[in-house]
Amino acid sequence: MSGESDLIYLYDGSYEGMLCCVYESVYGREVPADIVPENEAEPTLFCTKYIETDLEHAQRVQRSLARKIAPAAEDLVRDTFFSCADGKERKILRFLLFAYRAGDAALRMRAHDCVAPLYEAQRALRNEVHLLLGFLRFSEYDGVLVARIRPKNFVLPYLQPHFCARFAGETFLIYDKTHKAALVWQDRRARLVALDNLETPPESEEELSFRRMWRTFSDTIAIALRENPRCRMTHCPKRYWSEMWEMPGGEEEKLKMRSLPEDFTKS
Amino acid sequence: MDVLKKLEILTDSAKYDVACTSSGSDRGPAAGKLGTTAPAGICHSFSADGRCISLLKVLMNNYCIYDCKYCVNRRSNDVPRAAFTPRELAELTIGFYRRNYIEGLFLSSAVIRSPDDTMELMIRALELLRTEYKFNGYIHAKTIPGADPALVEKLGLLADRLSVNIELPSERSLSLLAPDKTKQAILAPMRLVQQGVEQNRAELAVYRSAPRFAPAGQSTQMIVGASPETDRQILRLTESLYQRYSLKRVFFSAYIPVAENALLPSLDTKPPLLREHRLYQADWLLRFYGFSADEILDDTAENFNPYLDPKCNWAVHHPEFFPVDVNRAPYEDLLRVPGIGVVSARRIRTARRESALTLAGLKRLGVVLKRARYFIVCADSARPLPVSREETVRALLDPKAYSVTCEQLSMFAAPDIQTLAASGMSARKAADEGKENAVSCLVKAI
Numbered sequence: 265m266s267g268e269s270d271l272i273y274l275y276d277g278s279y280e281g282m283l284c285c286v287y288e289s290v291y292g293r294e295v296p297a298d299i300v301p302e303n304e305a306e307p308t309l310f311c312t313k314y315i316e317t318d319l320e321h322a323q324r325v326q327r328s329l330a331r332k333i334a335p336a337a338e339d340l341v342r343d344t345f346f347s348c349a350d351g352k353e354r355k356i357l358r359f360l361l362f363a364y365r366a367g368d369a370a371l372r373m374r375a376h377d378c379v380a381p382l383y384e385a386q387r388a389l390r391n392e393v394h395l396l397l398g399f400l401r402f403s404e405y406d407g408v409l410v411a412r413i414r415p416k417n418f419v420l421p422y423l424q425p426h427f428c429a430r431f432a433g434e435t436f437l438i439y440d441k442t443h444k445a446a447l448v449w450q451d452r453r454a455r456l457v458a459l460d461n462l463e464t465p466p467e468s469e470e471e472l473s474f475r476r477m478w479r480t481f482s483d484t485i486a487i488a489l490r491e492n493p494r495c496r497m498t499h500c501p502k503r504y505w506s507e508m509w510e511m512p513g514g515e516e517e518k519l520k521m522r523s524l525p526e527d528f529t530k531s
Numbered sequence: 532m533d534v535l536k537k538l539e540i541l542t543d544s545a546k547y548d549v550a551c552t553s554s555g556s557d558r559g560p561a562a563g564k565l566g567t568t569a570p571a572g573i574c575h576s577f578s579a580d581g582r583c584i585s586l587l588k589v590l591m592n593n594y595c596i597y598d599c600k601y602c603v604n605r606r607s608n609d610v611p612r613a614a615f616t617p618r619e620l621a622e623l624t625i626g627f628y629r630r631n632y633i634e635g636l637f638l639s640s641a642v643i644r645s646p647d648d649t650m651e652l653m654i655r656a657l658e659l660l661r662t663e664y665k666f667n668g669y670i671h672a673k674t675i676p677g678a679d680p681a682l683v684e685k686l687g688l689l690a691d692r693l694s695v696n697i698e699l700p701s702e703r704s705l706s707l708l709a710p711d712k713t714k715q716a717i718l719a720p721m722r723l724v725q726q727g728v729e730q731n732r733a734e735l736a737v738y739r740s741a742p743r744f745a746p747a748g749q750s751t752q753m754i755v756g757a758s759p760e761t762d763r764q765i766l767r768l769t770e771s772l773y774q775r776y777s778l779k780r781v782f783f784s785a786y787i788p789v790a791e792n793a794l795l796p797s798l799d800t801k802p803p804l805l806r807e808h809r810l811y812q813a814d815w816l817l818r819f820y821g822f823s824a825d826e827i828l829d830d831t832a833e834n835f836n837p838y839l840d841p842k843c844n845w846a847v848h849h850p851e852f853f854p855v856d857v858n859r860a861p862y863e864d865l866l867r868v869p870g871i872g873v874v875s876a877r878r879i880r881t882a883r884r885e886s887a888l889t890l891a892g893l894k895r896l897g898v899v900l901k902r903a904r905y906f907i908v909c910a911d912s913a914r915p916l917p918v919s920r921e922e923t924v925r926a927l928l929d930p931k932a933y934s935v936t937c938e939q940l941s942m943f944a945a946p947d948i949q950t951l952a953a954s955g956m957s958a959r960k961a962a963d964e965g966k967e968n969a970v971s972c973l974v975k976a977i
Contacts, residue, residue: 491580492579495580
């Protein structure tokens with residue numbers, strides 16, 4: 265395989281698309297300088313090559329992960345792809361080119377330059393998922409539960425098993441503002457949909473009263489003599505606070521009226 | 532009285548209970564029911580004091596017949612009193628749970644009329660929640676010392692975790708400060724729960740769908756700093772609770788003065804937060820690091836070193852154990868190195884199978900080299916850093932011991948950081964002064 269070229273791969277931004285870039289690199293015997301989603305590409309002096317997404321190619325690469333490396337490589341690669349790590353496609357390709365040779369030993373080389381970045385990305389993603397299992401807040405609108413989150417990583421597929429099991433009998437929607445996507449659970453079926461904007465109707469008196477009670481509980485449970493705002497921020501970073509009604513700041517913003525399109529509950 | 536007011540009163544009465552963990556129970560969804568439990572537990576928020584909020588922690592009521600000196604709810608104290616009805620409590624729990632505010636309910640109660648009456652009220656509330664409201668989430672319930680064993684059994688079938696507060700670390704303190712409670716009355720239900728859990732394990736082995744009795748086991752808590760026990764006594768008690776009563780957790784609660792009483796520390800005493808912190812660090816060493824209580828605090832020390840955490844303290848007193856070769860040492864030895872924790876020790880064990888680890892590699896695995904490098908050898912460093920004892924100690928000092936907000940530690944008659952700060956010295960300068968003093972004291976002591 266030749267060394268790094270001055271070529272940049274462009275792809276459609278999907279997981280399958282990224283796998284096709286790996287396919288292209290392996291079978292084309294070239295290592296691109298970078299792999300970038302088409303819509304994020306900036307004009308450069310590098311040559312660019314658009315890689316079509318071919319599901320058959322994607323599947324071949326997907327199968328090779330378990331066969332040529334180890335089953336755990338599937339999770340590692342997928343988690344890295346959904347993380348917000350810088351240059352994640354490049355990191356994945358670098359890892360795979362290395363791991364196809366090293367085999368399952370690659371997964372144990374946690375300190376290796378080609379491997380460590382993936383574990384770091386995976387850890388960042390899983391940490392955020394775990395935090396959101398607790399910090400996400402639902403509000404009820406006519407029996408439908410709605411939550412808004414602003415995660416750095418694409419966490420919706422990872423939140424799905426937990427919330428769909430826990431609230432199996434409910435109808436809920438989790439809107440990811442960062443990635444403009446939503447997880448919808450309705451009639452015991454989960455769907456991931458693209459959604460540019462989410463508007464909700466004004467909160468009911470009942471909803472607001474639950475928020476007030478929760479705020480009261482949280483304020484009262486704290487022991488004044490032990491006050492420790494820094495410890496609180498360490499465990500619960502401020503970027504999660506905007507929808508956490510019990511946290512200080514933005515009182516009016518938090519109770520702000522929102523309007524919801526008519527067809528929301530039907531969609 | 533409206534529910535909001537009741538919630539405020541009964542939360543205020545419950546806030547000194549420490550445990551808020553929702554771990555230890557792995558229950559998937561059940562048809563027609565609301566909720567699941569997560570084995571590792573989930574924190575849903577953090578209150579202004581930095582403690583995790585995982586469960587709705589409230590008392591059923593705070594009308595208490597007892598008069599424990601250290602407790603806000605003692606009958607001689609003039610505080611507002613309230614009681615939830617089972618339905619109010621269930622509606623509140625479900626409302627919070629559906630909005631993902633909480634993992635479940637932590638129900639405790641003041642002793643109203645008698646221990647049996649109190650337990651019956653709690654059982655009624657939990658039954659309503661489990662059956663009519665079909666709640667399948669986490670429940671932590673407090674058993675009331677002196678209640679009928681049949682009631683403890685009933686409670687255990689409704690709850691995930693049970694707990695009995697041991698309250699104070701010795702029988703003498705208990706009889707002095709909580710005259711209505713006896714050691715016997717506290718340990719009896721603890722034994723009952725332990726037996727219940729063991730018996731249930733045997734039943735489950737035979738019959739998979741046998742009803743589960745307290746699947747997340749039991750925990751307890753004790754107040755630290757209200758009575759004169761030493762750290763060593765407390766730690767040995769903790770160890771024996773884990774060994775003899777198979778507890779899942781022992782919690783410590785730094786005493787917060789709530790009453791003026793000749794038997795208690797005065798009202799202006801700061802809660803011994805650093806001491807509590809050291810106890811938790813030692814508790815971790817007992818549970819996950821293979822240390823025994825007598826290793827952490829031996830005949831030479833009755834109390835924790837305020838400036839070094841217990842693991843670093845052990846390391847500087849046992850130079851014969853080091854250096855540890857990270858590429859060869861067994862897992863148990865890796866765990867003894869300051870700067871290597873359970874997670875990084877596991878990663879080292881996996882990674883070194885493929886290639887010898889270097890300092891840079893260790894850093895990538897999450898080892899804190901700032902502390903570890905004085906105690907290890909690895910591929911690119913055949914000897915630990917050849918530095919003076921003074922430098923090692925300086926690197927291991929716990930910054931927590933120098934914050935001006937911390938209570939004063941008098942172990943080594945170091946200058947009072949608070950006094951220095953109060954006399955106009957900047958907080959940073961006062962801390963530096965204290966630090967230098969601590970280093971020289973420690974080096975002399977080793």
